[in-house]
Amino acid sequence: MARSARYRPVQRRSRATIDNILDATARLLVRHGYQGLTTNHIAAEADIGIGTVYRYFADKNELLAALRDRASAEMTQELIKAIGASLSFEPAVAVRQLFVCLVDALERDRAIISALASEVPMGLQSNILPAVEGQIAQFCRLFIAHRRPDLPDTEVEEYVYIGMTLAFSAALRIAVEREPQMDRQRLIDRAADVLTVWIESTAAATA
Amino acid sequence: MARSARYRPVQRRSRATIDNILDATARLLVRHGYQGLTTNHIAAEADIGIGTVYRYFADKNELLAALRDRASAEMTQELIKAIGASLSFEPAVAVRQLFVCLVDALERDRAIISALASEVPMGLQSNILPAVEGQIAQFCRLFIAHRRPDLPDTEVEEYVYIGMTLAFSAALRIAVEREPQMDRQRLIDRAADVLTVWIESTAAATA
Amino acid sequence: MARSARYRPVQRRSRATIDNILDATARLLVRHGYQGLTTNHIAAEADIGIGTVYRYFADKNELLAALRDRASAEMTQELIKAIGASLSFEPAVAVRQLFVCLVDALERDRAIISALASEVPMGLQSNILPAVEGQIAQFCRLFIAHRRPDLPDTEVEEYVYIGMTLAFSAALRIAVEREPQMDRQRLIDRAADVLTVWIESTAAATA
Amino acid sequence: MARSARYRPVQRRSRATIDNILDATARLLVRHGYQGLTTNHIAAEADIGIGTVYRYFADKNELLAALRDRASAEMTQELIKAIGASLSFEPAVAVRQLFVCLVDALERDRAIISALASEVPMGLQSNILPAVEGQIAQFCRLFIAHRRPDLPDTEVEEYVYIGMTLAFSAALRIAVEREPQMDRQRLIDRAADVLTVWIESTAAATA
DNA sequence: TATGAATGAGTTTTCATTCAT
DNA sequence: AATGAATGAAAACTCATTCAT
Numbered sequence: 001m002a003r004s005a006r007y008r009p010v011q012r013r014s015r016a017t018i019d020n021i022l023d024a025t026a027r028l029l030v031r032h033g034y035q036g037l038t039t040n041h042i043a044a045e046a047d048i049g050i051g052t053v054y055r056y057f058a059d060k061n062e063l064l065a066a067l068r069d070r071a072s073a074e075m076t077q078e079l080i081k082a083i084g085a086s087l088s089f090e091p092a093v094a095v096r097q098l099f100v101c102l103v104d105a106l107e108r109d110r111a112i113i114s115a116l117a118s119e120v121p122m123g124l125q126s127n128i129l130p131a132v133e134g135q136i137a138q139f140c141r142l143f144i145a146h147r148r149p150d151l152p153d154t155e156v157e158e159y160v161y162i163g164m165t166l167a168f169s170a171a172l173r174i175a176v177e178r179e180p181q182m183d184r185q186r187l188i189d190r191a192a193d194v195l196t197v198w199i200e201s202t203a204a205a206t207a
Numbered sequence: 208m209a210r211s212a213r214y215r216p217v218q219r220r221s222r223a224t225i226d227n228i229l230d231a232t233a234r235l236l237v238r239h240g241y242q243g244l245t246t247n248h249i250a251a252e253a254d255i256g257i258g259t260v261y262r263y264f265a266d267k268n269e270l271l272a273a274l275r276d277r278a279s280a281e282m283t284q285e286l287i288k289a290i291g292a293s294l295s296f297e298p299a300v301a302v303r304q305l306f307v308c309l310v311d312a313l314e315r316d317r318a319i320i321s322a323l324a325s326e327v328p329m330g331l332q333s334n335i336l337p338a339v340e341g342q343i344a345q346f347c348r349l350f351i352a353h354r355r356p357d358l359p360d361t362e363v364e365e366y367v368y369i370g371m372t373l374a375f376s377a378a379l380r381i382a383v384e385r386e387p388q389m390d391r392q393r394l395i396d397r398a399a400d401v402l403t404v405w406i407e408s409t410a411a412a413t414a
Numbered sequence: 415m416a417r418s419a420r421y422r423p424v425q426r427r428s429r430a431t432i433d434n435i436l437d438a439t440a441r442l443l444v445r446h447g448y449q450g451l452t453t454n455h456i457a458a459e460a461d462i463g464i465g466t467v468y469r470y471f472a473d474k475n476e477l478l479a480a481l482r483d484r485a486s487a488e489m490t491q492e493l494i495k496a497i498g499a500s501l502s503f504e505p506a507v508a509v510r511q512l513f514v515c516l517v518d519a520l521e522r523d524r525a526i527i528s529a530l531a532s533e534v535p536m537g538l539q540s541n542i543l544p545a546v547e548g549q550i551a552q553f554c555r556l557f558i559a560h561r562r563p564d565l566p567d568t569e570v571e572e573y574v575y576i577g578m579t580l581a582f583s584a585a586l587r588i589a590v591e592r593e594p595q596m597d598r599q600r601l602i603d604r605a606a607d608v609l610t611v612w613i614e615s616t617a618a619a620t621a
Numbered sequence: 622m623a624r625s626a627r628y629r630p631v632q633r634r635s636r637a638t639i640d641n642i643l644d645a646t647a648r649l650l651v652r653h654g655y656q657g658l659t660t661n662h663i664a665a666e667a668d669i670g671i672g673t674v675y676r677y678f679a680d681k682n683e684l685l686a687a688l689r690d691r692a693s694a695e696m697t698q699e700l701i702k703a704i705g706a707s708l709s710f711e712p713a714v715a716v717r718q719l720f721v722c723l724v725d726a727l728e729r730d731r732a733i734i735s736a737l738a739s740e741v742p743m744g745l746q747s748n749i750l751p752a753v754e755g756q757i758a759q760f761c762r763l764f765i766a767h768r769r770p771d772l773p774d775t776e777v778e779e780y781v782y783i784g785m786t787l788a789f790s791a792a793l794r795i796a797v798e799r800e801p802q803m804d805r806q807r808l809i810d811r812a813a814d815v816l817t818v819w820i821e822s823t824a825a826a827t828a
Numbered sequence: 829t830a831t832g833a834a835t836g837a838g839t840t841t842t843c844a845t846t847c848a849t
Numbered sequence: 850a851a852t853g854a855a856t857g858a859a860a861a862c863t864c865a866t867t868c869a870t
Binding site for chain 2: 158169198
Binding site: 454457462463464465466469 | 829830831832833
């Protein structure tokens with residue numbers, strides 16, 4: 001907000017230092033949660049001076065946003081690769097494969113995801129998933145438009161919206177919030193069933 | 208530390224004052240988000256002394272928890288009433304009715320829900336929905352067990368888990384996060400379709 | 415300070431209520447120390463309203479002063495009785511008897527003495543012992559003046575001052591601050607020795 | 622609570638700043654007593670920001686403890702020097718010299734001693750004298766053990782305990798609590814007499 | 829006379845941010 | 850470019866005291 005008006009000299013910024021800071025932040029977030037995550041902590045964990053942190057990030061919010069963006073980008077990349085690999089399978093199989101991959105990805109980053117999503121008081125701003133979801137949605141849009149050129153844009157948009165919601169929220173639950181006594185594999189099967197049934201029913205309905 | 212037990216006199220606490228404080232908190236949360244939500248602000252908004260806030264709530268967390276519980280209870284009540292009213296319809300219709308009711312309820316409380324869920328840094332602790340969802344899930348469990356006494360408990364549990372996830376996450380999106388250009392009614396229809404199709408397919412599969 | 419100017423209607427004050435308040439204060443002081451000793455606590459412990467406390471004591475300081483005075487008076491009374499009983503013995507024996515009695519008295523009230531003396535931030539104002547000591551010193555003065563009418567007042571005063579200091583500080587240590595592995599009886603003997611030797615030497619010197 | 626360990630960066634701490642803070646605290650304590658001794662006042666008196674106080678001391682207690690330790694160390698140092706200087710004199714003379722030195726030291730620091738001992742509500746924790754006394758007692762133990770190797774340890778311990786109690790409490794009275802009309806020199810003489818007589822009597826008794 | 833709900837000035841403490849070195 | 854000592858606004862919370870009932 002106040003940021004754009006602040007004087008900021010043109011300077012060479014070291015990618016390595018930025019990653020060092022971001023890594024330190026992620027480590028602390030996973031280790032202790034947002035409570036007690038201070039910029040001074042971050043500097044100490046990254047083994048640099050606090051002043052250096054502020055050479056690379058205008059303020060704490062910007063730092064957290066950069067962390068969010070980096071995590072989003074990594075996860076997006078991974079999912080897009082999985083989509084590429086699934087393209088040759090038939091829809092029902094592909095959907096299941098992608099869903100498994102999504103749960104895996106969320107599970108791997110569960111700590112950082114849940115820390116950023118549910119502890120950092122930046123509102124939805126700090127959430128990693130919307131960005132990831134937006135990217136993936138883009139692919140789905142193209143895919144559907146390619147397969148069903150007859151559907152109007154708004155309808156495509158609605159399918160994508162519902163589909164993304166279902167896929168991501170189910171995967172998130174299974175990966176991050178699942179209670180220990182529930183069976184991971186069976187939940188994945190059930191959720192994939194829903195997606196498959198739904199896709200098939202809509203394909204039939206609009207055929 | 209040395210104080211063995213917090214002093215808390217037995218006393219008559221005024222329901223009106225508690226509601227006044229909770230209302231003020233909700234108003235501030237909706238208006239400005241969690242950032243800047245201080246106990247002093249709350250007292251000022253409620254037009255009482257800061258000491259009074261601490262007469263009724265041991266600390267800020269307890270206050271927020273009370274707000275969460277009140278909102279949860281209200282929403283749960285409303286949904287249970289809707290469930291009662293839907294009991295006589297056939298499944299497909301009932302599901303649609305209930306889903307509409309859920310979206311309505313979430314929409315009505317959207318401000319407080321999203322503020323508590325995504326801005327208060329208490330982790331999932333501050334989220335209203337889990338409590339509501341848990342209550343409703345209880346009903347679904349009973350209902351399914353009644354209609355399908357042959358299903359083992361763990362399977363019922365899985366269906367409920369997936370069903371609740373789908374219903375609540377879809378409804379939450381439509382009510383709270385829907386982008387303005389999307390049509391509310393059509394999204395509700397699509398989401399209800401998913402639920403209906405899924406319920407019918409599982410009924411058929413296990414028949 | 416501001417107290418004398420405060421309006422205070424002439425009223426009947428119940429001795430029982432005052433003692434109730436003082437007892438409650440003493441109990442809390444012994445139980446939890448000065449930390450956490452609030453007037454509201456005191457009222458709750460005494461099972462009366464906080465307003466009632468302020469009907470009987472202008473402020474917290476006055477309450478504490480009343481407690482100090484009451485404890486002082488009780489201890490003084492007890493010691494004076496012991497002095498009366500020792501009067502017929504010869505000096506060396508009497509001194510030892512009185513010293514034992516002093517240690518006993520301090521030990522009995524150790525909790526309240528140490529709480530008031532070392533935790534209440536009223537400076538020396540809160541200490542019980544000066545008042546007790548002053549009263550006892552008065553007796554000693556009379557006794558010495560009676561036995562040694564030839565000594566000038568200032569000299570009597572000095573003897574009393576030194577004697578009181580030695581007796582009370584030694585007794586206080588033995589009763590309140592003694593480390594557990596030290597033998598109470600032997601310490602009493604040693605301390606009584608000092609007093610006896612000193613008294614005899616001064617008697618001889620001035621003879 | 623959730624913060625696993627207090628963040629405390631490894632850093633160069635300026636001795637000058639610490640002393641500045643401690644000096645300011647001592648000044649305020651002497652000037653106004655413990656009442657009204659707030660960390661904010663200390664910062665203002667030291668002419669630094671409140672944050673700086675907390676860079677050097679974790680909390681108010683630690684600050685007060687540091688002040689106590691500094692005062693203790695200074696006084697101990699001084700007394701030990703005096704002991705060294707007295708070692709060549711015969712006992713009666715040495716005792717008197719040391720007692721005078723003790724009264725001097727206490728008198729010099731009377732303000733801070735009485736403030737810390739009788740106003741800071743940390744119990745005996747805040748008292749300067751126990752630490753000083755403990756150090757000096759150590760010397761006496763060694764000295765007695767050297768002169769009277771036949772005495773059992775517990776007996777030495779008792780003599781030291783009684784002797785320290787007498788010396789310190791008498792000196793404290795004379796230095797800090799003496800009423801103005803009493804003659805300092807004569808009180809010192811009387812008190813030194815007690816110590817001398819006692820030492821000689823015990824030497825004779827155990828010879 | 830007794831009550832106890834309400835008060836708010838005052839306290840400790842935190843931590844994002846600056847800037848002289 | 851990097852540093853880290855210093856900062857101080859702001860937050861949570863306490864508790865002696867008042868006063869309407």
